[in-house]
Amino acid sequence: MIEMQRELATDSAPDAVFAYLADFTTTEQWDPGTVRTVRIAGDGGVGTRYANTSRFAGRTSDLVYEVVDVTPGRAIELRGENASLIALDTITVTAHPRGSLVVYRVRFAFQGWLRWVEPFLRPIVADLLDKGARGLRRELARI
Secondary structure: OEEEEEEEEEOOOHHHHHHHHHOHHHHHHHOOOEEEEEEEEOOOOOOOEEEEEEEEOOEEEEEEEEEEEEEOOOEEEEEEEOOOEEEEEEEEEEEEOOEEEEEEEEEEEEOHHHHHHHHHHHHHHHHHHHHHHHHHHHHHOOO
16 A cells, blocks of 8 residues: 655635535646546435546546545545545645644555556656645635
């Protein structure tokens, strides 16, 4: 399993940051791997599902993400799955002296033949996470 996280501070207010991030469709704006994300069920709370199309390591794949936990205004956890990957994304927002601190944590468990090449995928995941943090910083500055 690959586990990584990135932290970033923003001048934006915590409630606005959380509202933005709790809507997983915003990944289209800040996550460079996301091609498309559409809410397919739910109201944003636990049980809400999103259809996500992502590009990773030169391949395009579809995942269904489900919100598995929400602490309103503070944290959201989503679980995505397809035949090749189980992903657990946790986003936490806390007040920071100038605005908000965002912690974005990913856990990727590759399945099938991909689990054998997982060590080679670590740098690709790290690069994707770095680019995602830059995109997130850019978008949160607009709030």
